[in-house]
Amino acid sequence: MVKMLKAELHVHSNFSDGKDSVERILKTAVEKKIDVISITDHDTIDGSLSAIEFVSTEKLPLIVIPGIEISTRSGHLLAYGILKDVESGLDMRETCEIVKREGGITVLAHPFDFLRKGSMKVGNFKFVDCVEIFNAKSYFNFLAKRYAKRFSKTGIGGSDAHTADQVGIVINFLKTPEKSSILEAYYNGRKQTLRERLSFLLSQTNPKS
Ligand SMILES: [Zn+2]
Numbered sequence: 001m002v003k004m005l006k007a008e009l010h011v012h013s014n015f016s017d018g019k020d021s022v023e024r025i026l027k028t029a030v031e032k033k034i035d036v037i038s039i040t041d042h043d044t045i046d047g048s049l050s051a052i053e054f055v056s057t058e059k060l061p062l063i064v065i066p067g068i069e070i071s072t073r074s075g076h077l078l079a080y081g082i083l084k085d086v087e088s089g090l091d092m093r094e095t096c097e098i099v100k101r102e103g104g105i106t107v108l109a110h111p112f113d114f115l116r117k118g119s120m121k122v123g124n125f126k127f128v129d130c131v132e133i134f135n136a137k138s139y140f141n142f143l144a145k146r147y148a149k150r151f152s153k154t155g156i157g158g159s160d161a162h163t164a165d166q167v168g169i170v171i172n173f174l175k176t177p178e179k180s181s182i183l184e185a186y187y188n189g190r191k192q193t194l195r196e197r198l199s200f201l202l203s204q205t206n207p208k209s
């Protein structure tokens, strides 16, 4: 039977401008019965590294997808599946290429939201794998959705939580036979890379709030 995993893909901790610690965020996620979480701090992967460590030492029933929100020269870019920092201030295309080379996948964060430093250039849609079409804090989701469709990009949703109690405001339902398949999946007898697995999962995503 296909179970839908609940994934929260956009959270800031006090490793950047979030109010709460990674520990507090993860415990809240478990209380809210979230299955998958990504800590996406601004320009640092440290929140994600600390989340991976905490989940493993505390044996929490939670899958951590490593994430970061990179400040490119032309707007915010979410990247998943990489384990190191990416330089900020580069252009969108170059940043996407670096993430891809590291095996990660890229998501245009809250495009057209100039208040949140979203990308204002339509041309940037072609460099990314996915688009955040529903950001809980943005008034520009209708435009994000319209252009994601025009460029045939998968849409994902994000709470853009800056406190633990905002975790889970926007949930993505990931279709997967079981939890472990996110981290250890075989496809046609061949082990998939994290990039392939995340792309597959996110392509099946169904954001709800
Ligand atoms: Zn942002």
Ligand SMILES: [Zn+2]
Pocket: 010, 012, 069, 160
């Ligand atoms: Zn954010």
